Amino acid sequence: MALGPVDAPGDILTAAERALRAKRAAEAEILCLAVAWADQHPGETIGQFGYTPRGGEQAVRMGGEGTPEVADLCPAELGLSLEIHPIAARHLIADALDLRHRLPSFWTAVVHHLAMPDWVARKVASLTRGLTSLQVAEVDRALADVAATLPPSRLLRTVEAMVLAADNETADREREGATDTRFATLDREPKAGNRHLYARLEDTDALALDATISRVAELLAAEGDEAAIDVRRSRALGILANPEHASELLAGRRPSTPHGAPAVLYLHLTETDFTRDADGVARFEQDGPITLAHARHILGHRHVTIKPVIDLTQELSSDAYEFTGSLREAVLLRTPADCFPYAVATTGRRDVDHSVPFDPHGPPGQTNTGNGGPLTRHHHRIKTHGRMSVRQPWPGLYVWRTPHRRYRVTDHRGTRTISTHIGDCLFDGDDITQGLALLVLDAL
Structure with missing residues (x-):
């Protein structure tokens, strides 16, 4: 929406306040719609005909104690309309149900009075999800008068303290069982040759790693490295990736030239590009573009397995059900x-x-690069049991239809919305109609 002419500072502030109210009203409406969607998909409808297929839809309680059970695959279609991941839609529904059924004062503050951002109330719902109905009711009553006036950080710290006080045993069990929440992951978008490494560690492991990083950073400084401490700590973590190099440095011996671990690398780069003395761009599969100088640097410091080129324009097929070997690899390279x-x-x-x-009784060659698409196990289950349909008009382009005729197209560019008319033509039209719809789709 374009902002109209604003002549005075007071007008700007008035417009900002009006925009904030509109934003909170929209957030409140989405919470209400999430609850309404859950109400449309109650858990008691699952298995009402006496049969639930293996892996089929199940009745689950997404929110805390006292919230109704919901069909576990229903968030997927709501997520498409909100342009979010199905898991994010599930969290939205869980938070909205908790607010309506377990935290009425927060529900009122967000939905009726627009007195706080929805994310604050949703965070409270998430923090209190493990409490019983009686325990969470006490939290809601205690904070009813201040929930909308406390700064979010103070409010959330207060809620965390109340959750601990209400249920010490659960908090201790969660701490002891937190192994499942630990992770270490590398970001997918390197910037100027640098990447972010994110991890969640057990307390003692994190402290020990921090101490070792500090020790290696000190040794680097003693060897003449004049970089800032944060830069040396980053280099120290990189050194720890090579145990032999790190052990030599920590033992006071001059390290030999470090070598990285073996790697399998998909590099979209021709031999001419690599050997010519000119600027240029290469691309790592799944990582994005890098300069040729950066590619030479990486290849010069790694044991690299060079994979033979797979011609992604060639259709590969198999009579078997499974996508295996070069056929699977071709699909994953075409649709990363x-x-x-x-x-x-x-x-x-x-x-x-x-x-x-x-179709086990159908023609040969059904398993082919033009009839395959990568899906996580959760999305595979949504497609199979969530009444989602998909068409692949040409390899690498997927047209999805929800039970309520919402259409999305996915390809190498991401996800796009198409009109119901075009989607209906692609799914239900005759050959000529489908061909015309594809021409329109190709032009979008």
Whole structure:
């Protein structure tokens, strides 16, 4: 929406206040719609005909104690309309149900009075989800008068303290069982040759690692490294990636030239590009563009397995059900990300699913590069049991239809919305109609 002419500072402030109210009103409406969607998909409808297929939809309690059970695959279609991942839609529904059923004062503050941002109330819902109905009711009553006036950081610290006081035993169990929440991951978008490494460690491991990083950073300084302490600590962490180099340095011996661990690398680069003395750009599969100088630097310091080129324009097929070997690899190289709308997974730990379901009594060659798409196991289950449909008009382009005729297209550019008319033509039209719809789709 374009901002109209604003002549005075007071007008700017008035417009800002009006925009804030409009933003909170929209956030409140989304919470109400999430609750209404859950109400439309109650858990008691699951298995009402006496049969639930293996892996089929289940009744689950997404919110805390006292909230109704909901069909576990219903967030997927709501997520498409909100342009968010199905897991994010599930969290939205869980938070909205908790606010309506377990935290009425927060629900009133957000939905009726627009007195606080929705993310604050949702965070409170998440923090209190493990409490019983009686315990969370006490939290809600205690904070009813101050929830909308306390700064978010103070409010959330207060809620955390009340949760601990209400249920010490659960907090201790969660701390002891927190192994499942630990992780170490590398970001997918390097910047100027640098990357971010994120991790969640057990307390003692984190402290020990921090101490070792500090020690290596001190040794680097003693050897003449004049970089800032943060830079030396970053280099120290890189040194720890090579145990032999790190042990030599910590033992006071001059390290030999470090060598990186073996790597399998998909580099989109011709031999001419690599050997010519000119500027240029290469591309790492799943990582994005890098300069040729950067590629030479990496290849010069790693044991690299060079994979033979797979011609992604050539159609490969198999009579078997599974996508295996070069056929699977070709599909994953052509479609490096999960092909479900708004999906983010780019790892190789994905199923390759048939766009047109495999018919064991059908013709040979049904398993082919033009009939496969990578999906995580969760998205595969949504497609199979969540009444989602998909078409692949040409290899690497997927058209998805929800039960309520919402259409999304996914390809190498991400996720796009198309009109109901175009989607209907692609799914239900005759050959000529589908061809015309594809021409329109190709032009979008």
